[in-house]
Amino acid sequence: MSVHGPIPILRIGSTLLVSIQLELRDAVADAFQADVLSAIEKRGTTGLVVDISGLDMVDTYVARILAETGRMAKLMGTSTVLVGMRPEVAATLVRMGYGMEGVRTALDLDAGLALLGHVIAQRK
Amino acid sequence: MIQVGATHQIPIENADDIIRVRRRVRDIAEVKKFDSFATAAITTATSELARNALVHGGKGIACIEEVTDGYRLGIRIVFEDHGPGIDDIPRVLAGGYTTARSMGLGLSGSKRLVDDFELESTPGAGTKVTVTKWKRF
Numbered sequence: 001m002s003v004h005g006p007i008p009i010l011r012i013g014s015t016l017l018v019s020i021q022l023e024l025r026d027a028v029a030d031a032f033q034a035d036v037l038s039a040i041e042k043r044g045t046t047g048l049v050v051d052i053s054g055l056d057m058v059d060t061y062v063a064r065i066l067a068e069t070g071r072m073a074k075l076m077g078t079s080t081v082l083v084g085m086r087p088e089v090a091a092t093l094v095r096m097g098y099g100m101e102g103v104r105t106a107l108d109l110d111a112g113l114a115l116l117g118h119v120i121a122q123r124k
Numbered sequence: 125m126i127q128v129g130a131t132h133q134i135p136i137e138n139a140d141d142i143i144r145v146r147r148r149v150r151d152i153a154e155v156k157k158f159d160s161f162a163t164a165a166i167t168t169a170t171s172e173l174a175r176n177a178l179v180h181g182g183k184g185i186a187c188i189e190e191v192t193d194g195y196r197l198g199i200r201i202v203f204e205d206h207g208p209g210i211d212d213i214p215r216v217l218a219g220g221y222t223t224a225r226s227m228g229l230g231l232s233g234s235k236r237l238v239d240d241f242e243l244e245s246t247p248g249a250g251t252k253v254t255v256t257k258w259k260r261f
Contacts (some may be wrong), residue, residue, distance in 0.1 A: 023143060025139060025140060025143060026139040026142075027139065056150075056164065056167075057146070057150075057164055057167050057168050057171065058168070059168050059171035059172055059175070060172060060229045060230060060233060061171075061175060086164075087161075088160050088161050088163070088164035088165075089164065091161055091164070091165075092161075092164050092165055092168045092237060095165070095233075095236050095237055096168070096172075096229055096232075096233030096234070096236060096237060097229055097232065097233055097236070098229055098233065
């Protein structure tokens with residue numbers, strides 16, 4: 001079922017790292033979700049960090065894909081942390097009424113990996 | 125009295141047109157030196173409304189206007205489609221309206237991101253949404 005969209009998925013130990021550095025067309029966002037789930041299955045991961053510092057705009061379509069991907073990963077036993085959200089993006093999403101409830105977030109990659117470590121340690 | 129300067133019409137016929145419209149809006153906001161929060165707000169509202177025109181109207185058109193009211197610069201965008209229209213406008217603007225492909229936040233959310241928001245819709249004939257964002261500083 002893997003789609004092989006243009007966003008690379010890296011693995012560090014049992015953690016997957018995805019950094020979105022291009023403007024998300026709908027097709028790319030859809031492929032991102034499928035590719036991440038396939039990678040979780042293939043590589044036996046326990047954690048996923050999604051870096052969105054490259055996104056200067058997140059509309060509700062992309063926000064929904066990101067939140068859904070976290071929930072889908074959770075069903076597969078993987079914890080997700082979203083990192084690098086820009087201030088303008090946070091302000092815009094909250095004002096629209098889309099606070100991304102249920103999504104774990106951290107300021108940057110460093111903080112995200114630390115948070116993921118805590119979350120996974122608590123699960124054991 | 126609003127004066128209209130340059131206008132740009134962009135058809136919305138597929139998902140990539142959504143990106144085309146919002147890129148143009150972002151470019152204009154940046155050239156006019158809107159602050160980054162206002163730029164993100166109008167760009168995001170544009171993305172939501174262009175998607176609405178495409179998903180609910182089948183296709184549509186965006187007309188981007190560079191406007192002034194005499195002392196402020198602004199960007200006004202008119203999104204028009206000839207889709208089925210909206211039966212219950214208050215319900216849609218309350219944000220509780222959900223359809224298969226959207227979160228139902230497109231219209232209510234973009235209303236909160238802009239300074240002026242007008243929605244006209246005739247069931248069976250189409251929908252026209254006009255939004256304006258004024259430069260703050």
